[in-house]
Amino acid sequence: MFTKLLTTIDGLQTLVVSDDRKNTLQPLIDFIQSKIDNNQQVNINFICTHNSRRSHLSQIWSQALASYFNLPNVYCYSGGTETTAMFPMIAKVLEQSGFQTQKLSNENNPIYAIKYAENIHPIIGFSKRMDSVFNPTSGFAAVMTCSQADAGCPFVPGAEKRIPITFEDPKVFDGTPEQEAKYKERSLQIAAEMYHVFSSIKQ
Secondary structure (H helix, E strand, O other), X not given: OOHHHHHHHHHHOOOOOOHHHHHXXXXXXXXXXXXXXXXXXXXXXXXEOOOOOHHHHHHHHHHHHHHHOOOOOEEEEEEEOOOOOOOHHHHHHHHHHOOEEEEOOOOOOOOEEEEOOOOOOOXXXXXXXXXOOOOOXXXXXXXEOOXXXXXXXXXXXXXXEEEEOOOOOHHHHOOOOOHHHHHHHHHHHHHHHXXXXXXXXXX
């Protein structure tokens, strides 16, 4: 894993996850633990309305932290109720935390390669619907990362478990002097909470 990213991950332990949030995260811990106990693959699809911000941060941090805690059969995905684009500030705050990102295309919905270590396959980041062929079709946990998607998708086809873990949208700070700081704050909150999740798994 990249040295700068390891330093960021080490610092996550100093970020407080409240008891209320730990309770919110517990169903995801239980899902992962059950799969690990039964030697099954763990598939998690993080879902937000536009698959542009929070769902990508959740997917990318979760995949990196699963690797950090030596959980080899965890596969993280993301999707939306509609397709837009991964917001550029997401790549920027991930780079600041130590990920390496490369923009592979320049269309309206660009594709990014995101790496957390030298010799791993990159995470492919782009906006897609939750039922995209890029995502699993059954046996996965659907983690609803925004309240709009949570309210609008009471049923996620193929999901074995549906888990609402919503985060405030940093989009409200777009175009303000606080934009970059607020995106970084949300990224680290998601990272700290996913650190709690994966550090709780017993092998």
